[in-house]
Amino acid sequence: EVQLVESGGGLVKPGGSLRLSCAASGFTFSSYTMNWVRQAPGKGLEWVSSISSSGTYIYYADPVKGRFTISRDNAKNSMYLQMNSLRAEDTAVYFCARDHGSYSGSLPGYWGQGTLVTVSS
Amino acid sequence: QSVLTQPPSVSAAPGQKVTISCSGSSSNIGKNYVFWYQQLPGTAPNLVIYENDSRPSGIPDRFSGSKSGTSATLDITGLQTGDEADYYCATWDSSLRAVIFGGGTKLSVL
Numbered sequence: 001e002v003q004l005v006e007s008g009g010g011l012v013k014p015g016g017s018l019r020l021s022c023a024a025s026g027f028t029f030s031s032y033t034m035n036w037v038r039q040a041p042g043k044g045l046e047w048v049s050s051i052s053s054s055g056t057y058i059y060y061a062d063p064v065k066g067r068f069t070i071s072r073d074n075a076k077n078s079m080y081l082q083m084n085s086l087r088a089e090d091t092a093v094y095f096c097a098r099d100h101g102s103y104s105g106s107l108p109g110y111w112g113q114g115t116l117v118t119v120s121s
Numbered sequence: 122q123s124v125l126t127q128p129p130s131v132s133a134a135p136g137q138k139v140t141i142s143c144s145g146s147s148s149n150i151g152k153n154y155v156f157w158y159q160q161l162p163g164t165a166p167n168l169v170i171y172e173n174d175s176r177p178s179g180i181p182d183r184f185s186g187s188k189s190g191t192s193a194t195l196d197i198t199g200l201q202t203g204d205e206a207d208y209y210c211a212t213w214d215s216s217l218r219a220v221i222f223g224g225g226t227k228l229s230v231l
Contacts, residue, residue, distance in 0.1 A: 035220065037166075044123070045158070045166065045209050047220035059218055100156070100171050107156040107211055107220060109177070111165040 002026045002110040004096045009115030012086055020081040020115060022096030030054070030074040033099040035108050036081050038092035038117075048094070049081065053102065063089070086119045093117075124149060125210055125223035132229040133200055141195040141226045143210030149221060153213040155193040157186055160207045160225075169208075170195060200230050 008020040022034070036048040049070040050059045058070055069082040079096060093114040100109025126144040133139040143155065157170035168177050170186035173193065185196045193212075197204055210223040 037220075037222075044207075044225040045160075045211075045222045047211075047222060050220060059220075061219055095165060100168060100177075105154045105172075105213060107154065107171070107213065108166075109156075109168045109171060111167070113165050 002098060004098060004110060004112035006094065006096045006112045006115035009094065009117045011118045011120065013121050014087060014119055016086050016119070017082070017084045018086065018117060020083065020094055020096075020117070022079040022081075022112060024077045024079070024096075024098065027098070029077040031102045033102075033106065034072060034079045035097045035099070036070060036079075037095045037097055037108060037111075038090075039095070039114075040089075040092040043092075046092070051079065083117070086117075088119050091117060091119045123224040124214060124217070124221045125212065127208075127210060127223035127226045129224070130227045130229065132231055134231050135200050135202060137200050138196060138198045139200060139228060141197075141208050141210075141228070143193045143195070143223050145191050145193075145212065145221075147191055148216035149191075149212045149214040150188065150193055151191045152215055155186065155188050156211045157184075157193075157195045158209045158211065159204075160209065162206070166209065197228070202230050204228060205230050 003025045035050045067085045072079045095114045096112040097108035098110040099106040158166040160166045173188040174186045
């Protein structure tokens with residue numbers, strides 16, 4: 001069974017930093033693209049970043065480019081999101097998500113329960 | 122404003138059918154797979170359709186998807202109160218090099 005468990009969320013001041021982690025189990029982690037997707041309170045889903053299975057290809061949404069860094073450690077079955085220069089508009093539940101399949105064109109298919117990041121003074 | 126356009130809300134009676142549309146462009150839906158997600162209140166999204174029209178195991182055949190040109194639709198037949206949720210379409214945008222989501226559609230089963 002695919003399991004994704006996020007951690008690292010919390011309350012941080014504007015301009016601060018936070019590192020989210022996603023622990024994966026139940027599948028061959030090194031075979032799948034992984035994603036971060038966020039959802040602000042009362043709002044829709046917003047893709048944040050994706051990292052390919054080997055880490056070769058990385059993509060970011062415009063609002064987080066230059067501030068967030070996605071990474072993965074296939075030996076530890078884990079993915080990370082380093083978030084710097086945080087803003088109030090980054091307040092959201094952050095979901096870790098595995099691509100549905102290991103093929104080009106696949107999108108998130110399995111989701112963790114999310115971790116809440118609150119940016120406030 | 123989302124690159125993918127969905128109606129904010131749809132509603133129908135139990136047992137009826139509802140269609141949720143998702144409109145995009147040639148750089149996204151026009152050349153890439155469409156996925157659909159169901160999000161019940163307070164929970165993580167759940168995949169209900171992948172690759173335009175395929176259902177994951179465990180998703181009832183009351184849910185079906187289709188794609189034509191730059192638009193996609195999600196049909197839900199035999200509506201149940203448990204289907205009340207937010208539904209999102211998503212695809213890859215080849216120009217933006219980004220995953221894009223529709224703004225979401227709130228389904229009410231009256």
